[in-house]
Amino acid sequence: MQEAVAGRIVSDPLMDQRGRLSIIFQNWFDCRVKHVFSGRAFVPAANVNVAVIQLIPLKRPLVEVSYDLLDKVTRVAFHTRNKKMETTMAALFQEETRDDDTRELLHRAHLKSDTMCLTLATEEFGQLAQIYGDIISRPRPIHEQLDQKINRNELTFELGETYVRPEKIKTKKKSKKDWDE
Known part of the structure; x- marks a missing residue:
C-alpha cells in the first residue's frame, strides 16, 4: 500500500x-x-x-468493543482533530441531552474537556466507545424521550397526545340514506 x-x-x-x-x-x-x-x-x-x-x-482486541461503536467515536473525533474533545464528542449526542451526555462521557473516561484526540491511545478510544454505548443504550426518563412515533399523517408523542393533520383526515362520503337518518 x-x-x-x-x-x-x-x-x-x-x-x-x-x-x-x-x-x-x-x-x-x-x-x-x-x-x-x-x-x-x-x-x-x-x-x-x-x-x-x-x-x-491479536488473540484479544485491546478493548472489547463493537466495530460500529469504535468507528462512530473515531469518525467524530478525527473529523475535527484539532478541536477539544468536549466540542468534538458533543456531536455524538442529541441536542437536548448533548451537554450532560458529553460531560458524563468525558468524566467516566477520566478525560479533561480540553484533551485533543491526537493524544489518546487506542485503549482510551476503546473506552470512550464502550461508555458511549452505555450512554446511548440506557433507558431515558419519559421527559427525555424525544423520539416521536411518526405515522404518515399523525404524530403520537410519548405523553400520549396525538395530532392528526386535519387535511389528512379521511371522511366517509355520506350517502343520501345517511342524511335521512
Missing part, C-alpha cells in the same frame, strides 16, 4: 498521521511496517513510495 496509508495505520499518539485507521487497526491487529520500496522500483515507476505492512490478528 502507499507509504502514507501504512504510516497512518501504525502511527502512535501525538503523531500527525494518527487517525481513524490507526485506532481501528491497532485495536484488532499488531501492525508493523516491514519494508518500504521507492516508487521508482516499479515499472512503470510509481509517484509514491510503497510500504509492506504486517497485520497480525
Whole structure:
C-alpha cells in the first residue's frame, strides 16, 4: 500500500498521521511496517513510495468493543482533530441531552474537556466507545424521550397526545340514506 496509508495505520499518539485507521487497526491487529520500496522500483515507476505492512490478528482486541461503536467515536473525533474533545464528542449526542451526555462521557473516561484526540491511545478510544454505548443504550426518563412515533399523517408523542393533520383526515362520503337518518 502507499507509504502514507501504512504510516497512518501504525502511527502512535501525538503523531500527525494518527487517525481513524490507526485506532481501528491497532485495536484488532499488531501492525508493523516491514519494508518500504521507492516508487521508482516499479515499472512503470510509481509517484509514491510503497510500504509492506504486517497485520497480525491479536488473540484479544485491546478493548472489547463493537466495530460500529469504535468507528462512530473515531469518525467524530478525527473529523475535527484539532478541536477539544468536549466540542468534538458533543456531536455524538442529541441536542437536548448533548451537554450532560458529553460531560458524563468525558468524566467516566477520566478525560479533561480540553484533551485533543491526537493524544489518546487506542485503549482510551476503546473506552470512550464502550461508555458511549452505555450512554446511548440506557433507558431515558419519559421527559427525555424525544423520539416521536411518526405515522404518515399523525404524530403520537410519548405523553400520549396525538395530532392528526386535519387535511389528512379521511371522511366517509355520506350517502343520501345517511342524511335521512
